[in-house]
Amino acid sequence: MTTSTVTTPNTKPKNNVLLNVILSIIVVALNVLMHTGIFIFLRDSEMNPIIHAILAILWGVGGIYLIYWSLNWAVERYSDLWRRRIQPYLFVGPAFLLLSWLLLIPTLRTLYMSFLDESSSKFVGLANYAAIFTNRLLLTALRNNLLWVLFGATACIVLGLLIAVLADRSSFERIAKAIIFLPMAISFVAAGVIWKFIYYYQPGNEQVGLLNAIVVAFGGEPQAWTSMMQPWNNLFLIAILIWMQTGFAMVIFSAALKGVPEDLLEAARMDGAGEFTIFFKIITPFISTTILSVTTTIIVFTLKIFDVVMIMTGGQYDTEVVATQFYRQFFMYRNFGYGSTLAIVLLIAVIPVIVFNLRQMRKQGGF
Incomplete structure (x- = not known):
């Protein structure tokens, strides 16, 4: 049993x-x-x-x-x-x-x-949002943010990728990358102080600003680069962003380029493909995820730009951006309704970029 x-x-x-x-x-x-x-x-x-x-x-x-x-x-x-x-x-x-x-x-x-008045004591509904898109100063801030994204972010990405490709093929790759990446070691406040001396303009006196000193040395007239040259003064401020963030884009792109199979590139060259064809048909698709990540990162960072504008011009001379206008409305004018609304508008502008990036990462197995 x-x-x-x-x-x-x-x-x-x-x-x-x-x-x-x-x-x-x-x-x-x-x-x-x-x-x-x-x-x-x-x-x-x-x-x-x-x-x-x-x-x-x-x-x-x-x-x-x-x-x-x-x-x-x-x-x-x-x-x-x-x-x-x-x-x-x-x-x-x-x-x-x-x-x-x-x-x-x-x-x-x-x-x-953002739905309350300037003293946060009375409900005003969407009045603050309507005011943002009708107030001239706030419209200028929105326009300038768009300029920072279009010119600043685009230039950082294009130059970062170009320098990464060229440096990868040069014999002094490390030195070149170190020089381009060096501005990343300082803060935007410090960069603003440095470039303030570069753009410095002193009417009727000897020019001590680097850029005006060079212009005068070649027989030109000194210019008030960040004040009187509107709206081009925004582009001179954007140049500071490009100077600092190109190194970030270059380092990330350089790491991605190291992952491109060398035998794939050699096979393309043996088949008669030129360097431009290899770059646009092989390299760019291979590192497309990295390009997307760097693009969204720099766009989000650019939308929140504050330090450079505040140090260089304080938002004067039509150089206001959303972040500086938010600071001015909320902390200086004590208009809590306007300030909060600007913060929400900035958040709404950033969210689609982040959501798009997360969706792309999910498609590629990032989550």
Whole structure:
């Protein structure tokens, strides 16, 4: 007589499920209470600044570790099935909550304020949005942002790709790339200060600005490049963006070009294809995803341009962009309705570019 044995999966008793849920809630509550208490203590304490900074750093590093360790310990008490379901949210959840606190909630609050008047005390509906597209200054800012995207972003991408291709075939590739990439090492504020000296104009006196000094040396007349030469002064400001961001595009494109199979290029040359044909028919399609990523990145960055304009002209002489006009309306004129509306318009302009980029990445298996 034989007996059959039935194996059952290793599952935890059902009466432990409720206990695990309660334990998880307790762990979350303890984390919230403890870290809130530490935050309040550090905020209100009057200890030595150095000790205060050290404690804040230790809390930042150790606190993050403790949060993940305690939550993971609670999740490990669940069955294998529920553990696999919960753990992804455990590790993504804190980052999502932090981003929601820092980005999503302020965005929703800004959207709400855009429907209010300048003092945020009266609901005005879409009046602020209508005013943006009828006010001359705001229309100028929108026009200038379009110029930055059309000329600035396009020039960065084209020059970055051209320099990457040419440098890849030269014997002094590293030196050339280092020189082109060097402006990326400084901030836009520092770049604005540098170029302010380059464009500097001093009427009736000796010209100390580099560009005017060169013009005068060749017998020309000095020009107020960033003030009186409207609307061309916007192009002189855009040149600063090109000077800084071309190096970024060049580095990314150069890395992508290294991935183009050399035997494919050799086969095309043996078949009689010229360099232009190889570039447009082989290289460009092969690195099209990189071109798309760099393009969307620079466009988003260009739409948010602020530092250069504020340092060079302060938004005067018809050089306003949306970001500078937002700063002026919100923080200087205290017109919270206009300022919030400009911020939302800038967000709306950026969203389609980001969505398009994410869709392309999803098609190519990026997600």
